[in-house]
Amino acid sequence: MRGLVTEESGKMVKVHIIRQEACGRCKACLSGYMEADMDIDAQNLCDAEVGDWVELKLQDNAFMNAVLISYGIPLIGFLAGIFLGYFVVSPLVPLPESLVSFGLGVIGVLLCYGWIKSQNPRWEGGKYMPMAVKLTSEGYGVAEEQMR
Known part of the structure; x- marks a missing residue:
């Protein structure tokens, strides 16, 4: 290019x-x-x-690595939040299991995006540029x- x-x-x-x-x-x-x-x-x-x-x-594989960071890490956060919400937190609170697990899944995604944004200065000057x-x-x- x-x-x-x-x-x-x-x-x-x-x-x-x-x-x-x-x-x-x-x-x-x-x-x-x-x-x-x-x-x-x-x-x-x-x-x-x-x-x-x-x-x-x-650099080789930079695009694919960036996609995995942008989408893979938040997906892991979402699944971890759903798992924790359904099996750990929902028995402790008087709310429906699905609502608690979905809410914690969303919180997991937001935490992951916050972490990715905090790491942005480290990645901006590196192999993704x-x-x-x-x-x-x-x-x-x-x-x-x-x-x-």
């Missing part, structure tokens, strides 16, 4: 990615849901400057003209 560097700040760059027809509607990224192009932050590993075209990469790895002189032809 290639994009145009629009901002530079130290070891980070903002890259404008022009959505191509080859992208189709796979929805692997946010641009699959929109007609517009997108801007993303990336690590500047190739000393790119504003106006440079760069090639972007993600796109990387501008190579300068390229190849633009997108017509798309490059649209940027001007």
Whole structure:
């Protein structure tokens, strides 16, 4: 994937990615849901400057790991909350078992999302961040003209 560097700040760059027809509607990224192009932050590993075209990469399995963190951990929290609510807490309170277990499941999801959000600074600079790895002189032809 290639994009145009629009901002530079130290070891980070903002890259404008022009959505191509080859992208189709796979929805692997946010641009699959929109007609517009997108801007993303990336690590500047190739000393790119504003106006440079760069090639972007993600580390292997970064997308799948991010999906597992975003959905798998809250699912575990939900199931743990349901289990605790049904077998541990519901015998102690005078409310219906299903209501108690569902409520604790929701609390488990919220706690997991809170933990994920607290870990976000640790993950933002790591392997889940796109990387501008190579300068390229190849633009997108017509798309490059649209940027001007």
